[in-house]
Amino acid sequence: AQSVAQPEDQVNVAEGNPLTVKCTYSVSGNPYLFWYVQYPNRGLQFLLKYITGDNLVKGSYGFEAEFNKSQTSFHLKKPSALVSDSALYFCAVRDREGGATNKLIFGTGTLLAVQP
Amino acid sequence: AAGVIQSPRHLIKEKRETATLKCYPIPRHDTVYWYQQGPGQDPQFLISFYEKMQSDKGSIPDRFSAQQFSDYHSELNMSSLELGDSALYFCASRVRGGMNTEAFFGQGTRLTVV
Numbered sequence: 001a002q003s004v005a006q007p008e009d010q011v012n013v014a015e016g017n018p019l020t021v022k023c024t025y026s027v028s029g030n031p032y033l034f035w036y037v038q039y040p041n042r043g044l045q046f047l048l049k050y051i052t053g054d055n056l057v058k059g060s061y062g063f064e065a066e067f068n069k070s071q072t073s074f075h076l077k078k079p080s081a082l083v084s085d086s087a088l089y090f091c092a093v094r095d096r097e098g099g100a101t102n103k104l105i106f107g108t109g110t111l112l113a114v115q116p
Numbered sequence: 117a118a119g120v121i122q123s124p125r126h127l128i129k130e131k132r133e134t135a136t137l138k139c140y141p142i143p144r145h146d147t148v149y150w151y152q153q154g155p156g157q158d159p160q161f162l163i164s165f166y167e168k169m170q171s172d173k174g175s176i177p178d179r180f181s182a183q184q185f186s187d188y189h190s191e192l193n194m195s196s197l198e199l200g201d202s203a204l205y206f207c208a209s210r211v212r213g214g215m216n217t218e219a220f221f222g223q224g225t226r227l228t229v230v
Contacts (some may be wrong), residue, residue, distance in 0.1 A: 034218060043120075043206060044159070044221040051216040090158060103149060103172055104208075104219060106158040 002027040004091050005105035012113045013081045021076040021110045023091030031093040033074040034104065036066055038088040049088075050074060060084070081114045088112075117140055120222035122207050126230045131198050137192040137225045147171070147223030148190040149219060150182060151206040159206060165190055195230045 013019045020031045023099045025031060032051055036044040048059025065076045074091060091107040121140040129135050147166045151159035152175075161174035164185035177181075179197075184190045188209075196200060203219050204226050207217040 032216060036221070041224075041226070042225040044208075046218045049216075049218050095222065103161045103164055103174065104159075105161070108158045 002031070002093060002095060002105045004093050004105055005103050005106035006089075006091055006110045008110050009108075010111040010113060012115065013058055014115050015066050015083050019114070020110065021089050021091075021112060023074045023076065023095045025072050025074065025091070025107075027093050027095060029096055030069075031095055034092040035059065035063070035067075035074075035076050036092060036093070036106075037088045038109075040087075040092065044090065047076070048063060060079045064112075081112075083114045083116050086112055086114045107111070120209050120220050121197045121219055121221035122205075122225050124225060125223065126226050126228075128230060130230055131197055131199060133197050133229075135194045135197060135227060137194070137205055137207075137227070138209030139192070139209075139222060141188050141190070141207070142220055145209035145211050145220075146188060146192075147210040147219075148184055148188070149208040149210075150190070150192050151208065151221075153204040153206060153224075155203070157203075158197075162192070188200050194227075200225060202229045 019037045034049045035047040050067045058064045083091050088109050090109050092104040093104045119218045123138045138189045146199045150162040153159045162176040164172045167182045179195050182192045204224045206224045210219045
């Protein structure tokens with residue numbers, strides 16, 4: 001069965017410091033991988049995705065993520081955190097197989113708190 | 117750019133009542149997903165539609181039903197509401213035929229059952 005793990009419920013980082021939000025996945029084959037961000041009482045906003053090719057993908061708002069097949073990880077990173085980055089971050093996977101309508105499976109979310 | 121529109125944004129219902137949530141996907145998106153997010157929880161997949169046909173079913177209670185109409189908008193119908201149905205309900209849409217395309221989410225409908 002497909003699953004996504006985000007081992008940290010919360011990540012605290014000082015503004016200006018680099019941040020990492022961890023994600024590991026368990027799925028057969030090679031999945032598509034995504035990061036979404038959710039601000040309070042808002043919908044999920046797409047940040048970035050890994051489809052194929054370069055293991056380092058760049059997304060919105062200066063975020064990037066590194067795909068590591070051997071470790072089945074897709075950690076989200078940003079070189080310099082902003083207070084406005086404080087939000088709930090979800091990692092998600094979607095199976096490549098089975099057709100174009102496959103659903104997203106989400107991790108449990110990581111609350112990122114950036115202190116000024 | 118047009119986004120996924122959900123209505124209403126907030127809904128308060130009493131136990132055993134019915135509710136209808138609506139979702140208007142991004143133009144030319146043919147796939148719609150419904151998710152339920154309880155307080156402090158990750159979004160849980162309920163059901164999806166592709167070209168107006170149900171394509172996948174998740175943890176959707178039998179009391180709920182959904183459909184996608186000819187204009188691609190979708191409605192989630194919820195009957196015999198229970199307190200535990202209180203949650204944020206998201207709709208997402210994706211572009212036609214794209215295996216590697218991302219889903220775009222609406223702002224959600226916050227349902228409170230009292």
